[in-house]
Amino acid sequence: MHAEEAYRQKQNRAAVEAAAKEATQTAEEARVMSVKQKRKKKRKPKPGPARPEPAPTPKPKAGVVPKPSRLVLRPRKLAPRPNKPKLKLSA
Numbered sequence: 681m682h683a684e685e686a687y688r689q690k691q692n693r694a695a696v697e698a699a700a701k702e703a704t705q706t707a708e709e710a711r712v713m714s715v716k717q718k719r720k721k722k723r724k725p726k727p728g729p730a731r732p733e734p735a736p737t738p739k740p741k742a743g744v745v746p747k748p749s750r751l752v753l754r755p756r757k758l759a760p761r762p763n764k765p766k767l768k769l770s771a
Contacts, residue, residue, distance in 0.1 A: 682699060682703065683696055683697075683699035683700035683703055685699075686699045
């Protein structure tokens with residue numbers, strides 16, 4: 681029963697409120713379902729041209745040493761330690 685019909689039929693307040701609450705819950709459930717459906721459609725990839733495969737890396741020839749990459753690990757220079765006062769031992 682719809683809330684408006686219950687109101688027109690002059691039913692008690694609890695019946696009208698229950699019908700209105702049910703209508704509100706149904707509308708909210710429908711809204712949540714439509715939002716989920718839209719997200720699902722957005723996630724689905726559209727068919728299009730295939731991605732090009734990356735070019736294969738050439739294999740080094742026998743006897744040839746490949747050049748090192750630009751990234752070279754070098755030892756870090758440490759900051760100088762401050763001089764610590766020496767302890768004097770009294771005898």
